[in-house]
Amino acid sequence: xxxxxxxxxxxxxxxxxxxxxxxxxxxxxxxxxxxxxxxxxxxxxxxxxxxxxxxxxxxxxxxxxxxxxxxxxxxxxxxxxxxxxxxxxxxxxxxxxxxxxxxxxxxxxxxxxxxxxxxxxxxxxxxxxxxxxxxxxxxxxxxxxxxxxxxxxxxxxxxxxxxxxxxxxxxxxxxxxxxxxxxxxxxxxxxxxxxxxxxxxxxxxxxxxxxxxxxxxxxxxxxxxxxxxxxxxxxxxxxxxxxxxxxxxxxxxxxxxxxxxxxxxxxxxxxxxxxxxxxxxxxxxxxxxxxxxxxxxxxxxxxxxxxxxxxxxxxxxxxxxxxxxxxxxxxxxxxx
Numbered sequence: 467x468x469x470x471x472x473x474x475x476x477x478x479x480x481x482x483x484x485x486x487x488x489x490x491x492x493x494x495x496x497x498x499x500x501x502x503x504x505x506x507x508x509x510x511x512x513x514x515x516x517x518x519x520x521x522x523x524x525x526x527x528x529x530x531x532x533x534x535x536x537x538x539x540x541x542x543x544x545x546x547x548x549x550x551x552x553x554x555x556x557x558x559x560x561x562x563x564x565x566x567x568x569x570x571x572x573x574x575x576x577x578x579x580x581x582x583x584x585x586x587x588x589x590x591x592x593x594x595x596x597x598x599x600x601x602x603x604x605x606x607x608x609x610x611x612x613x614x615x616x617x618x619x620x621x622x623x624x625x626x627x628x629x630x631x632x633x634x635x636x637x638x639x640x641x642x643x644x645x646x647x648x649x650x651x652x653x654x655x656x657x658x659x660x661x662x663x664x665x666x667x668x669x670x671x672x673x674x675x676x677x678x679x680x681x682x683x684x685x686x687x688x689x690x691x692x693x694x695x696x697x698x699x700x701x702x703x704x705x706x707x708x709x710x711x712x713x714x715x716x717x718x719x720x721x722x723x724x725x726x727x728x729x730x731x732x733x734x735x736x737x738x739x740x741x742x743x744x745x746x747x748x749x750x751x752x753x754x755x756x757x758x759x760x761x762x763x764x765x766x767x768x769x770x771x772x773x774x775x776x777x778x779x780x781x782x783x784x785x786x787x788x789x790x791x792x793x794x795x796x797x798x799x800x801x802x
Contacts, residue, residue: 502528502529502530502739503529503530503531503532504529504530504531504532504555504556504739504740504743505532505534505553505554505555506531506532506533506534506554506555506556506557506558507533507534507536507541507544507545507554507556507557507558507560508533508534508535508536508541508557508558508559508560509535509536509537509538509541509559509560509561509644509726510535510558510559510726511681511701512535514755514759514760515533515535515558517754517755517758517759518533518558518747518751518755519531519533521750521751521754522743522746522747522751525746525750526739526742526743526746529739529743531743533558534554537642537643537678537679538560538561538564538642538643538644538679538680539641539642539643539678540642541557541560541564542560542561542564542567545557545560545564545568545571546567546568549571550571550731550732550733552731554731555730555731555734555737555740556728556729556730556731556734556740556743556744556747557572557595557728557729557730557731558598558728558747559598559599559726559727559728560726560727560728560729561644561647561724561725561726561727562588562590562595562597562724562725562726562727562787562788563724563787563788563789563790563793564790565590565594565595565727565729566590566592566595566788566790567790568594568729569594570594570732571731571732572594572595572729572730572731572732573594573729573730573731573732573733573734573735574592574593574594575593575594575595575596575729575730575735576593578730578735578741578744578745578748579593579596579748581593581596582766583765583766583767583768584596584597584764584765584766585597585763585764585765585766588600588725588727588764590727590788594729595727595728595729596727596728596729596748597725597727597764598725598726598727598728598752598755598764599725599726599755599756599760599762599764600723600724600725600760600762600763600764601644601645601648601698601699601700601723601724601725601726601760601762602698602699602700602721602722602723602762602779602781603645603648603649603652603696603697603698603699603721603722603723604697604698604699604702604714604715604716604721604776605620605694605695605696605714605715605716605717606683606684606687606694606695606696606697606702606712606713606714606715607619607620607687607693607694607695607712607713607715608687608688608690608693608694608711608712608713609711609713610711611690611693612693612694615634615693617630617631617693619713619715620694620715621717622717622718623653623665623717623719626669626672626694627665627668627669627672628672629672631672631693631694632671632672633672633673633674634672634674634692634693634694635669635672635673635674635692635693635694635695635696636673636674636675636677636682636683636686636687636691636692636694636695636696637649637669637673637676637677637683637695637696638676638677638678638679638680638682638683638696638697639676639677639678639800639802640796640797640800641797641800642678642679643677643678643679643680643682644680644724644726645679645680645696645697645698646676646680646696647724647793647796647797648722648723648724648784648787649696649722650662650666650796650800651722651784651786651787651792651793651796652719652720652722652782652783652784653665653666653719654796655782655783655784655785655786656719656782656783659796659799663799663800666800666802667802670802673802674686674691674692675692676802680697680698680701681697681698681701682697683695683696683697684697684698684701684702684705684712687712688705688710688712699714699721699762699775699776699779700759700760700761700762700772700775702714703772703773703774703775703776704759704772704774706774707772707773707774714776716776716779716780719782719783720780720781720782720783721779721780721781721782722781722782722784723762723781723782723784723787724784724787725764725787725788728744728747728748728752730744753765753768756768756770757770757772758772759772761775762779
């Protein structure tokens with residue numbers, strides 16, 4: 467009996483030693499494990515997420531870096547619900563107003579980020595998030611499709627209310643899309659809250675669909691599903707470069723705009739790999755994204771130009787764009 471016990475103990479000890487050796491071998495040979503994993507949440511477009519991910523993986527092949535996409539509204543709700551107890555290590559892109567509302571769920575970045583290089587209007591007083599993109603909205607039209615219908619290109623927001631454009635317009639839903647919200651807020655600032663909501667009640671009669679994402683209207687116009695879209699300027703310019711037969715318009719109210727920013731979940735800044743990857747993301751990846759996709763100014767001393775992106779954009783009245791209380795109030799009232 468004693469010999470059996472000794473043999474069992476030896477067998478257990480041998481198994482433990484083998485497992486430990488396997489773990490050690492896996493680590494030393496570059497095998498992935500939970501200690502290598504970095505999870506990034508993003509509301510950016512697929513192609514921009516892919517661009518970022520490729521840059522990060524090339525620079526940090528030793529880490530298991532993952533980007534998870536959510537619409538703006540879904541990502542804001544997810545982060546609010548999860549708080550610091552989240553799988554996310556850092557946020558690639560989220561509308562700044564939502565990041566402001568996260569408070570101490572995200573950490574201060576003064577020892578990671580040089581905020582002095584950014585335009586002052588985009589830098590938060592808390593220094594808890596860093597500018598990633600200034601994003602303006604525009605009217606996207608397919609002139610050829612409109613002409614085939616015998617219709618003129620609209621010249622104003624009020625033109626969009628005309629019955630002849632029924633089921634031809636696509637707009638992002640402000641409740642799920644930051645792009646949709648900037649059109650709503652701009653109209654509120656221009657006409658007053660009651661008149662603005664009355665306007666969108668009328669516009670809804672001509673809207674084919676309120677999309678969940680900001681890129682939805684552009685996709686609808688380029689596919690021929692819609693002839694007019696309320697969308698993002700930089701996305702439309704990129705599609706024109708890729709051969710899409712669409713045009714970018716701005717109405718007299720000026721281009722609505724907002725900013726999306728990046729942040730690190732509180733406590734994750736103490737993880738060496740997260741800090742290392744985030745610093746590279748801010749200092750190297752972000753400028754490359756401006757150079758290729760989103761040139762609107764976020765830096766004081768750096769400007770970018772890309773093909774087919776309109777110059778001299780006149781921005782609209784966006785007072786309160788980073789005030790989460792204003793946003794929540796307006797979105798509570800939105801019923802489309």
